[in-house]
Amino acid sequence: MVLGTYKEALSARSTDKQIQKISQDGGIVTALLSFALDEKIIDGAVVAGPGKDMWKPVPQVAMTSDEVLAAAGTKYTLSPNVWTLKEAARQYGLEKIGTVSIPCQTMGIRKMQSYPFGVRFVADKIALILGIYCMENFPFESLRTFISEKMGVSPELVEKMDIGKGKFWVYTADETLSIPLKETHGYEQNGCNICLDYVAELADLSTGSVGSPEGWSTVLTRTDNGDSLFKQAVEAGIIETKPMADVKPGLGLLEKLSKEKKEKNQKTIDNRIAMGLPVPYKASTEKEDPLANY
Amino acid sequence: MLARIKEFLGMETKPEAKNPEIKEVASEEEVEKVAEEKPKPKIGYIHLSGCTGDVISLTENYDILAPLLTEMVDIVYGQTLVDRWDIPEMDIALIEGSVCLQDEHSLKELKEVREKAGLVVAFGSCASTGCFTRYSRGGQQAQPSHESFVPIADVVKVDLSMPGCPPSPEIIAKTVVAVLNGDMDYLQPMMDLVGYTEACGCDLQLKVVNQALCIGCGTCAMSCPTRAVGMTDGRPEVNGDRCVKCGICYIQCPRSWWPMERIKKDTGL
Structure with a gap:
């Protein structure tokens, strides 16, 4: 499946004027993390916060919606948020941690949850993963x-x-x-060229601008967790939605870009395998679904 | 290998696997259910050159420990756990610690356990990668000539490797449930890890960054038990003085191996 497993696809934006003004597109991540904090669905959130240098973010544990707001907006560079999940669990003592993550970070977190070899008491504290679409970094x-x-x-x-x-x-x-x-x-960093995930297929909810008009985001709700949070936020009036069928350019564009990324990068994977270089994924000839993320 | 595990645990006759979706630590209910249905495997715990942290981690599964020890398994051998001096036959041997090549008693015990046990598990990083005992150069008490500590797979055939310094209580619980359910898919990475005996924080540079695989996610830095790994300009930076060579940073890296099917099962995605 080219967009991974999801329950619902919607075009959405934050109803908060301040969030609309400073966030990237529809302000979905900012609005949902703030809402989850306010509603005590999470105790804190690991976000790409402002650092010493402009545009060079530093992972940060945001404990209030103001701190989430200060981290709003996309930074097109690396912010190793997964690193800081442990700090959130240990130094901050959080029991329910939320985070925003790009697809590869989501993969690191999910692998740690399924196989927490050396990671003690963090896996069960990850309460919310908001994924963002990512072509490359x-x-x-x-x-x-x-x-x-x-x-x-x-x-x-x-x-x-x-x-x-x-x-x-x-x-x-x-x-x-x-x-x-x-x-x-x-x-772009070279490691991105073998990535088969454009839309954070393993997040609780994924979002990004592609598919929706300016100022709006396309949201894919995936897990029960993500779906329920999103519904609560809509019900509370924090987020407004439109059916994807009513907006342009629509879900087709998201599917097209996802497919393009997967096909291009699968070729890179095949080339690497032909050269004898290590890759954690399978060659296209070994896969049932050539677009699957493995 | 698969057949062997199944045979030892009497799993050929097991009912259709019930998709053990353990999202977090296995719940008490699940454990009790498993306990009711499965024959109890005989488990031995062998302590070689390690700090006891691995078995302590096992005991940190507070909510499942009592049913685990009383209803799910029979502990048949182990210092401090069982009053028995000769090594009995057992289904699973959990071996903690590396083996010292100058210590004839350890070598003898290890070899004897290999003969008596159906499955030998390198339990914790000292047994699987050597971990911090890799730094030994001898000259210490109680026996200064004890200087060469190696992963047990250097000396005997190992079936499963569960690295970690220590392995988390969660991975231990998940593995116990997988073994009892005959969930071989879950155990596959642990069979694969048997060959990973020369671990080092520098693997992040050699096997990930040098191989154009790093994406700067920070999972390695999160996983490091000694905080030897930091992230600088989106790449891991390893402080060699803090690294204990447990291998966890590389094992947790999403670019070292990728268990997609299991994750899909666990998340329902």
Whole structure:
């Protein structure tokens, strides 16, 4: 299945004006983590918080919805959130931890839950995983390089970054700049090129801009946990929704991009296997479903 | 191998596997259910060169420990657990600790256990990878000539490897339930890990980063029991002075091996 197992696909956005203003698209992650904190569904959340350098996030344990809000917005570089789950369980003593994670991070967490060889008393404390769609990720120096060298603007002046319509966009106080995504290719971390998961197939709920109009996000609810949280948030008026059938470009685009990522990266996997390099996944010839994430 | 485990535990006659979906630590109910239905395997616990942390971790399964010890298994051998000096026949031998090549008593016990046990489990990282005993150079009390400590798989054939410093209470509970249910799919990674005896934090660099597999997720750093692994610029950075060579960082890495089917079963996705 090209989008993984999910219960419901909806277009959605936060109804909170402040979240709408500062978050990436529909503000789903920010709204849901804040809601889950307020409702005591989670005790704290591991998020990609602001760090010392602009646009270089640091994993952070957010204990309040204000702290979640301060971490809103996508950072197109690495934030090893999984690392900080242990800190949330140990130093913070949290019993119900929420987190936002990209597909590979979700995979690390789920593997740890199924096989917690050396990880004591963390697996059962992961109460909520909000996954975000991810095509690839950039090391910070890559991001800095193409923003400052190719786009000609200092990262410190950038107020928002975005990927959409085949381009990488940056917004400063007074201008909007973009470069075609093919200009950023080759800057992504190489490990992304064997990843078979675009839509965080193992999260409790996945979200991202693709498929929905500007200012909205496409939400896939997956587990009972994710589905129930989302329904509660909608009921509480925190989030508003539209059926996917009513929005453009629609679920078809999400499916198309997911399929493209899987097919392209399966080729890289096959090439690596042909070269005798290690890969944790199977060759396409050994798979029943060529698009499956294994 | 599979047939052997099944044979030893009398699992050929087991009823249709009931999809043991253990999301967290196996619940008391589940354990009792298993206990009612399955024959009790005879288990021995053998303590070689380790710190006892692994068996302590087993006892940290508070909610299942009592039924585990009284209804699910027969502990037939073990220092401090059973008043018995000769090694009896047993289904499963849990071996904690590496084996010292200069210690003839340890070598003898290990070899004898291998003969008497159906399944030999390297229980904890000292037994499976050598862990911190890998640093030994001898010259310590009580016997200064004891300097060479190796994973038990260097000396005897090992069937399952359960690394961890210590293995978490959860993995122990999950493994016990899997063994009793004859859930061979769950145990497969532990059979595969038998060959992973030379572990080091530097595996993250050699086997993940050098191989273009790292995605900077941070799972390794979360898993490290001694906090030897940090993340710098999205890549693991290992402090060699803190690393105990347990192998857990590499074992937990989503890019070392990937148990998709099990995860789908556990999450229902």
